[in-house]
Amino acid sequence: MKLRPLFIPALVIAVLTGGAGAAAADVAFGYLHNRSGNANFDYLETIFPNSFASSLASQHALTVYKPSTVDERLKKRGTELRKTYTAGELADVVKNAGTDYFITGSFLPLPGNRIEIRLSICARKTLEVFSFTSTGKMETEIFRLVDRIAQVVATYLREDGLYKTRAVPAGTRIALVTNVSSEELNRFYIPFLERGYPVLCAQNNDTGAVTDSPRFAAFRYVTTKTGSLEPCGDARKVRFYHGPWNNARFDARVQEARDFFRKFDLDYAQTKEKTLERMAKGFGGSVDVLMIVGFSDDRRSSWVRAFDMKEGSLLWMKSNLRPDSRFEDPVAAIAGRIAADLPLTPGGAPAR
Helix, strand or coil: CCCHHHHHHHHHHHHHHHHCCCCCEEEEEEEEEEECCCHHHHHHHHHHHHHHHHHHHEEEEEEEECHHHHHHHHHCCCCCCCCCCCCHHHHHHHHHHCCCEEEEEEEEECCCCEEEEEEEEEEECCCCCEEEEEEEEEECCCHHHHHHHHHHHHHHHHHCEECCCCCCCCCCCCCEECCEEEEHHHHHHHHHHHCCCCCCCCCCCCCCCCCCCCCHHHHEEEEECCEEECCCCCCCHHCCCCCCCCCCHHHHHHHHHHHHHHHHCCCHHHHHHHHHHHHHHHHHCCCCCEEEEEEEECCEEHHHHHHECCCEEEEEEEEEEEECCCCCCHHHHHHHHHHHHCCCCCCCCCCC
């Protein structure tokens, strides 16, 4: 019994400091495939991932494994590191690599000594793939480009899937879509209005929330030309079998299924791009940013996806937003956090 007074403070200290000694996420790098078809650039397929790995290790204190080490790990499991993967194949790769994340990608030299780099980050825990594109100078800014992209990767890994391309200043016209009730919707709008953001009517609040359906969770996944988030799985392993015994009606159904998969899988980026274009036209050019915010059932956490309606690009993405206090109205508190973050640059500073 005499030890009990000492046990409680020790337990509190252990709880408060338990995460301090936790190991940081470890990352495995694959190759960056040369999409140009010019073999003179093949050497960069290894140079780029090694450079990103070194930058993440030295500047962001992450545990990283370069392609050569990853290849050795995969060979012990009866496979090997390849230059290209589909999103559906990345789940097996990250598991076999034995790391928290697996990063692969590609590059394409552009006119004017510029280069486009695409990276795909597969998370072992969620089995989701985040992909983004960045461009820069091939010669004079190559190391700046590597460090800049490494910063984007580190931020995404450390800050609950945070990705942000620029600040959104006050006065920007925002269309908000969320899954809160009609009663909560006005409380959700107020923090944006108080900070000087005109809120355009994208959903009403007099006939009930149009997003009560559990299908709203599908908005968590995004696909644009500059960035995307998608689940990695085996959906593409579906096969449609047919033979000479099929009739015209069956062939028509097979064609419908092919068109469905083409529209919502193989050509999904174009499908969503056209959807954003139609929405922009529907608003008559009066919306600058479309923001989708999904709340948990208890409203204690949320995620946000924001799009630049003029460029059709992914502007901002973040998961696991929570109110600062358990005693606040969570809807208003999370909306306040989002509104407060809008005018900040990706580095956290106010926009100039």
